[in-house]
Amino acid sequence: MRRNQGLRINNIEKKLDKLKIYGDTYIKYTQNQSNHNGKTTLTTQIPNRTRLYVNGVVDDRWSYNVRIQNLSDLNRSDYTAQSQNDLKLSETYVSSKILGGTYAL
Numbered sequence: 426m427r428r429n430q431g432l433r434i435n436n437i438e439k440k441l442d443k444l445k446i447y448g449d450t451y452i453k454y455t456q457n458q459s460n461h462n463g464k465t466t467l468t469t470q471i472p473n474r475t476r477l478y479v480n481g482v483v484d485d486r487w488s489y490n491v492r493i494q495n496l497s498d499l500n501r502s503d504y505t506a507q508s509q510n511d512l513k514l515s516e517t518y519v520s521s522k523i524l525g526g527t528y529a530l
Contacts, residue, residue, distance in 0.1 A: 443483075444480075445481070448478060453472050454471050472498055477492070477494075478492050483519075487520070487521050489517075489518070490520070492517070494512070494515040495510055495511065495513075497510040497511065
């Protein structure tokens with residue numbers, strides 16, 4: 426009985442090894458000061474880019490890659506059309522090892 430349970434866990438681990446999910450984020454803080462007619466204006470910008478990557482293996486020859494990206498300005502609070510998040514599928518392709526080389530579609 427224990428041997429069957431061990432095989433089940435090994436099969437699950439093999440399936441999980443075929444999928445990798447990871448990500449990164451980039452945040453930049455910029456503050457500008459300008460003077461117009463004796464009035465000082467301070468402008469703050471906090472652009473943010475977040476990426477989520479998904480890589481997986483279909484079989485011993487085929488694999489896939491997906492990148493989802495979100496661009497936003499963390500300083501914006503008015504929720505106008507210009508300040509909404511920009512979430513998109515920015516990259517997706519499959520690749521295969523054929524005839525001694527790797528080809529991507």
